[in-house]
Amino acid sequence: MTKPFISLCPEITRADAFHLMDWLEDEQVTRYLSDSRHVSRFIEQVVGRVQLPILTHLFNQGGRFFMACDRHDVPVGFVRLVKNEADCEMVLVIGDRDNWGRKLGASAIREGMKLAFLEMRAERLIAKIHADNARSLKAFERCGFLIQSDTPALKSLAMHSERYLRLLREGTADEATGIHITEIDQARLRHLLALAHPSAVFELEHEVERATVVEPHQVPQDVVTMNSRAVVRLDGEAVEVALVYPEEADDSAGKFSVCSDVGTAILGYKEGDAFDWRMTHRTRHVQIEKVLYQPEAAGHFHL
Template identity: 65%
Template sequence: MKKPFVSLRPEITRTHAQILMNWLEDERVTRFLSDSRSVSRFIAQAIDRSPMPILTHLFNQGGRFFMAYDRNDVPVGFVRLVKAGGQCEIVLVIGDHDTWGRGLGASTIREGLKFAFLDMRAECVIAKIHPCNARSLKSFQRCGFILGPETPTLNSLSMPAGRYLQLLREGAMADRGDIYVTEIDKVRLQSLMGLEVVTSMELEHEIERAIVVGPRQVAENVVTMNSEVMLRLDDEREQVALVYPQDADERSGKLSVLSDVGTAILGYQEGEAIECMVAERTRRVVIEKVIYQPESSGDFHL
């Protein structure tokens, strides 16, 4: 059975708004949403007020709004992140009730945490859940949230940034398998991420969760920096070299580690398959063969 896959996308169109309206008219979806009526009214007003096909700016007022998609690029829910000072509240709904029970809620929570901590730089993320909403409470606690104050109408759960990073490094925050990064590659990649002009939430996430090994101990079938790899993207085969941004040249098959596919394959082993977002759609990437790896060839200077 495939692991759940969810991607969060910020663009909201009029079509998305209508999908949201349909979800909010379903009593099964809105049963535990205290503000469902006001949200529904806001969406209706947004559709009427703006003739534009893109409504993203309206949905991002006072916070950040994302549509949640499954691996088939079908919208299944939404996430809203509202940050005040160092604290960020997460509101999450899986609107397609046909997908309930498939683990999409937990995957969506983990994607939301990635944005909250690694993009918005929150110090703590909180969730406020109705005590009768057992499914949501279980999902948030499974993701590592700590149950706090309880009232007859509301349970508060929290995730401090330190706990998030700890769980990430322990492998508890990933829907994907383990990845391996050499000590040298990690230092270089962290230096790259330290540059103000370079920001990549996905790369930072992968570096933080990676298992760090010595360059002489890394398995020869692992994709390290400057490795040459034969990939299959959906049904297309392509040979690429995973390089630092300054060496990137897609026409020559030199793929930047900051690119969608470059970040996705870092640290994985030959034969593994990864699903990732590429140009706003989900692609299945299979690492067919590691043709060349600097460490296994003794090229430790690369």
């Protein structure tokens, strides 16, 4: 069975606005949304007033707005993140009812947590959910949220950053295939992350935090570690890739920075692993076909 997959796309197009209007006209979708009429009117005004193909800046007023897209980049819902000092509130809607019950909500929540904690640097993420909205309550609880307050009308659930990182490291806050990195790579990558702007490398930070860390002598020989070379299939096209640190990157020579889309995607995966990964402007299917060279397997532990 194919694992649920959602990517959160920050660019909001005019076509996306029409999707949103359709969803917000569905009473089953808006049943538990307290401000659905306000949002619907706002979108209608935007579409009628602004004749632009890209509407991102209008939707990001007062918060961050994302279209929740499936592995084919088809919008199935939306996520809104509103940060207020150390707290961030998440609103999640799977608007396409054909996708209800497929655990896409939980996948969207995990992507929202990644953004809230690793890019936006929130200390606490909150979700306020109608007490009768059993589907949403179950999805947030499955992702590790805990109930903070409970009234007959509304339940408030929260996740703290410390708990998120602990669950991520334990593998309970993420359903992606497990990856491995060496202790040396982890130390070097954390140093790199400390020097970088969080918004530029939050995906890499997520991978470093969730990885199983092993001693260099114990890493399996078919794992893509730093300075490895591998044959990778991107949407079926075979490409030879060397995974390097930013200062050594040269895309024309097949040397991809670990901070790049491709570099972050393949870090820690092993031969035979196949997965979907959101890259710039689209989702791509990635398969690790063959590890041609791994420093640890060759005894080159200084690399």
